[in-house]
Amino acid sequence: MTALVKNLAETVTKLPPKDRAYLAERLLASLEDADWEEQWVGESASRRDEISSGRTKPVSAEEVYRRIESLLKK
Secondary structure (H helix, E strand, C coil): CCCCHHHHHHCCCCHHHHHHHHHHHHHHHHHCCCCHHHHHHHHHHHHHHHHCCCCCCCHHHHHHHHHHHHHHHC
């Protein structure tokens, strides 16, 4: 993630809820034009294969949330 995106995200989270919702809708709409669904199917199959083969270990949701909280505190 670039510094620009991090700064933008920090700025956007300070906006009123209606403005954030508007921006979220616009961002999601911009993804509808992309071939994201096909890409996600490929990505999810790749992740499944990595776990099945043992190349990657799954991480519990609890651990993911702990890591996110740690990152957000920085």
